[in-house]
Amino acid sequence: xxxxxxxxxxxxxxxxxxxxxxxxxxxxxxxxxxxxxxxxxxxxxxxxxxxxxxxxxxxxxxxxxxxxxxxxxxxxxxxxxxxxxxxxxxxxxxxxxxxxxxxxxxxxxxxxxxxxxxxxxxxxxxxxxxxxxxxxxxxxxxxxxxxxxxxxxxxxxxxxxxxxxxxxxxxxxxxxxxxxxxxxxxxxxxxxxxxxxxxx
Amino acid sequence: xxxxxxxxxxxxxxxxxxxxxxxxxxxxxxxxxxxxxxxxxxxxxxxxxxxxxxxxxxxxxxxxxxxxxxxxxxxxxxxxxxxxxxxxxxxxxxxxxxxxxxxxxxxxxxxxxxxxxxxxxxxxxxxxxxxxxx
Numbered sequence: 001x002x003x004x005x006x007x008x009x010x011x012x013x014x015x016x017x018x019x020x021x022x023x024x025x026x027x028x029x030x031x032x033x034x035x036x037x038x039x040x041x042x043x044x045x046x047x048x049x050x051x052x053x054x055x056x057x058x059x060x061x062x063x064x065x066x067x068x069x070x071x072x073x074x075x076x077x078x079x080x081x082x083x084x085x086x087x088x089x090x091x092x093x094x095x096x097x098x099x100x101x102x103x104x105x106x107x108x109x110x111x112x113x114x115x116x117x118x119x120x121x122x123x124x125x126x127x128x129x130x131x132x133x134x135x136x137x138x139x140x141x142x143x144x145x146x147x148x149x150x151x152x153x154x155x156x157x158x159x160x161x162x163x164x165x166x167x168x169x170x171x172x173x174x175x176x177x178x179x180x181x182x183x184x185x186x187x188x189x190x191x192x193x194x195x196x197x198x199x200x
Numbered sequence: 201x202x203x204x205x206x207x208x209x210x211x212x213x214x215x216x217x218x219x220x221x222x223x224x225x226x227x228x229x230x231x232x233x234x235x236x237x238x239x240x241x242x243x244x245x246x247x248x249x250x251x252x253x254x255x256x257x258x259x260x261x262x263x264x265x266x267x268x269x270x271x272x273x274x275x276x277x278x279x280x281x282x283x284x285x286x287x288x289x290x291x292x293x294x295x296x297x298x299x300x301x302x303x304x305x306x307x308x309x310x311x312x313x314x315x316x317x318x319x320x321x322x323x324x325x326x327x328x329x330x331x332x333x334x
Contacts, residue, residue, distance in 0.1 A: 015205060032236065059247060071270075096292070112214070116211035152265060159269070
């Protein structure tokens, strides 16, 4: 793994494609965290996840790439858009999407990036993996999941079921048995009563 | 493929996610930034699985598990955000300060003045920004 590392100055086609996809992913991620429009942030998130799926394809992880497209681009972003719609977020530009500690956050993020990039470059400068197709296919991964990793797989299915039930219980308002401090309808909360508001 | 390339891309994505979690005010944008950080971890897992050539494919299988957990986390997080919006009419994290320390009596020993606790709720009433669809 560490002998005969090719030069960085003559990148292969796979590396060039991966670097372009990585640039797209990082740029669209920057737009996700800096854009002024909430819906545009969700749509830039689609671009970022799509570029990452392309990166997985280049890294010969085909099945993970398609699962990324299906779940992230298909389900998670749609959930985010539903959340944006249901919280009546402003559709156009809005000035109050960022909190007051942007400068501190930028300093922390730049420090994190500097430390991580320095350590990673220093530690894995000589790491090289020749890409051979095949080990990331659905056949290989399926055999691995259902032979070696079957117990965590089943535990995750139970976790998904629990999360689903929890989301339903949290989002329904007509389930009886709640504490009486919660009024059943929303509209009375716009002018909160003076003695119950701290109890949640 | 040099492993440095995906590792650096993952580090940059993680830092962008850190910035988003710290700097954004809307809760849904914070959830998006958490997704960015999880994707950085996924990219690392896939890259190092390719590098090490694991015969059990532990890196890619763990990536699938992380994707599943991220989906569950987003579902639950959005349910919590919607419940919050129903109760408070806002999803701005800066304005949800009911669990913060009151600004006046910071050095109070615990349990010394139980009356100050009740005054705090009256002080925090205008912070809630109730009413008015935004």
